[in-house]
Amino acid sequence: MQRLWPKWGLDIDGSAVLELSEFFGNDQPVVLEIGFGMGEATAQMAAADPGTNILAVDVHTPGQGNLLNLADHHGLSNIRVANGDAIILLREMLAPDSLDGLRVYFPDPWPKKRHHKRRLIQPEFLSLAATRLRPGAVLHCATDWEPYAEQMLEVLTAHPDFENTQADGGFAPRPEFRPLTRFEGQGLDKGHVVNDLLFRRVHREEPLAGA
Template sequence: MPESRPPLDDPQDPAARPPRAVTSFVHHRARLTEGQQRAWDRWWPVRGHEVADLVSGARPYDPAAWFGRSAPLVMEIGSGMGESTAAMAAAEPGTDHLAVEVFEPGIAQLLMRVAEAGLTNLVVLRGDAVVLLRERVPSGSLDGVRIFFPDPWPKRRHRKRRLVQPDLVAVLADRIRPGGTLHLATDWADYAVQMLDVCGAEPRLRPATADGWLPRPSWRPVTKFEARARVEGREVRDLLYYKE
């Protein structure tokens, strides 16, 4: 008998499935510690917003209202557990910071750091940064975007899921103001080369150095990811681009 195959419109047939959209995260559910839950309950209503609400229009995307001022605005895509995010915000009081993250314990930990340091220049957004950038962030409204140690998806068959792709970089080049920056860092060598190729192909971005690689800036705090990479012998590469 001939081999049975599903109909062409069968969702179980891989050929019938639409291409997978690249998102800025993989959502892993995790429980909060008691301290994280207290921080969430106290500070999320004050310093946090759901990306889904902003994209749907249920709440306005309005950084000037959130911060109560008009100041340079930097977005970090994937703030992790927030140690470097909070440190950078504390070191740059004249700049407002948007930290976009989906991992609830990381958000709660960042909220704890915000409260402990008394930071007023940092707002946390929970959800997909890619959708937020496409749907709500105005053209030329960001002074900088930071993408530090995104998921490397090291297996070759998974590399299409990596965040730094031509479509996203094109959106970032539009959302960053002229003279603004795109700063990336990774500890995976082939991902660093991919970042270099993708950003180098975007005509609106100019590398800060002739070869594209940036010496590690002293102001970027060392995260647990970076410390682990050093222990495991992986070189960390930074890339910095200016919007023309």
């Protein structure tokens, strides 16, 4: 953290809009990943797709340090790590249409009913995310908590800024680019069902004035 944070880290403070091409040092497309655990899957995806930049956000310091170490060890210059609230990052530090993708893998399911309002995938979050995703960009969610998966599918299907990439309107098979994580493997061993959702940001024509 001491060695690599000044070079590859970002403290989310809402102070200014981030110039992503300057931050990464190139004009490659940028995917935002919210919540990356210890970062193994993030590093694998960055290594497999060096032409895409990954801005990975989490608040877990050991995970941040581990991902920075993986990036350094494997020479992955297309990873940047952000510490803080992803909502503030989206709302105050990213420009409209600046993201080419958004990944939310295994977010906290908040299983108790009274905590459901804390779940990330809600209409308000989707409306904010849609303003930062360019038309055609894909929001990719994955969860092993089936009630949350059903809620995600319902909320995303109802949102006017997103359309399901699956013709049947259901869950997607796990795409090859999303690695199977250690925790996911443990869940599968216990009989958990993992659901992926891939929804595309749609471009809606603004109505003409007076139309």
